[in-house]
Amino acid sequence: MSELNTLTLTDHLVSGEEFGLIWNAHYQCYQTNPAPRDLDQYYKSADYISHSDSADTVMERIYQRAKRTNLNHKLKLVKRFCGHEGALMDIGAGTGDFVKHAQDKGWEAYGVEPNEGARERAHSKGVPVYSRISVQQEAVYDAVTLWHVLEHLPDLDTEIQSISKTLKPGGWLILAVPNYKSLDAKYYKADWAAYDVPRHLWHFSRTSIKALFEPKGYELRAVKPLWLDAFYISWLSETYRKNHLAPLSGAFMGAASNLYGIFAREFSSHVYCLQKKAE
Numbered sequence: 001m002s003e004l005n006t007l008t009l010t011d012h013l014v015s016g017e018e019f020g021l022i023w024n025a026h027y028q029c030y031q032t033n034p035a036p037r038d039l040d041q042y043y044k045s046a047d048y049i050s051h052s053d054s055a056d057t058v059m060e061r062i063y064q065r066a067k068r069t070n071l072n073h074k075l076k077l078v079k080r081f082c083g084h085e086g087a088l089m090d091i092g093a094g095t096g097d098f099v100k101h102a103q104d105k106g107w108e109a110y111g112v113e114p115n116e117g118a119r120e121r122a123h124s125k126g127v128p129v130y131s132r133i134s135v136q137q138e139a140v141y142d143a144v145t146l147w148h149v150l151e152h153l154p155d156l157d158t159e160i161q162s163i164s165k166t167l168k169p170g171g172w173l174i175l176a177v178p179n180y181k182s183l184d185a186k187y188y189k190a191d192w193a194a195y196d197v198p199r200h201l202w203h204f205s206r207t208s209i210k211a212l213f214e215p216k217g218y219e220l221r222a223v224k225p226l227w228l229d230a231f232y233i234s235w236l237s238e239t240y241r242k243n244h245l246a247p248l249s250g251a252f253m254g255a256a257s258n259l260y261g262i263f264a265r266e267f268s269s270h271v272y273c274l275q276k277k278a279e
Contacts, residue, residue, distance in 0.1 A: 004180065008020060009021070010197075013196070027212050028207050029204045039201075077174065077224065084142075085106040090112070091163070093129050095125070096118075099122070111128065112130055133162045139165065139171070141167050142168060142171050144163050144167050144174070146173075146176070149175070151177050151203065151204065167276050168276070178195075178204070178233070179205055180203045182261065184257040184268050188234075191237050193233050194229075218276055225261055225267035226267070226271055231255075232250075235250030238250045
């Protein structure tokens, strides 16, 4: 039995409940066990930063600043593979900042976000964000992005099928997920904040992404790091350990994890760039 199968993980954000991990041989990844029946209740927290624009605490201010820094980096990555501005759908759009940034740079961009409060914040900015994917008769998108969203989706096969119906042949699916093979994951173990149970239902590696997407008509073309994630996740993990020096310890571990990733090619979070094969 893998060491990960023996971990007892705590929901630090909402319920304080305990969960475990089990291996899913079909997807070659771990999944949260048990999977909650009413997942929505585990997002009902003012501390769930990605559904708000709050910047009241030090951690929230750093998160919001890092989010703004990442917007340009993410869009440049999308354009590098698409080669041009085009039609873009961002799934799990939150409060709509990435969609708005893409629109400002010439993209025809839309968002999908199931959380009503986050959608309302997006709409207040004039950003078109909808509650679900609209599957049309013809594939219309040059790129579909999921920034730390795939791990939240209960039915992976159905969601990927819907995405594929909207993405043009040759189009790009670009997604970011945490990597349980990173140094910070190995170091923090059950306290690794990126497990984020039970909101994170799935826990991926490079092998997982290939096993999940290649049979569905995608080719994995590139894997990139999200450098800032290691620092944020390490800091949050240190707070779970009640470390009064969490910012300092988290910064050290984040730097160590990124250095490890350079040599081992296993970063705290990876961006996977997948191209839909021509039909």
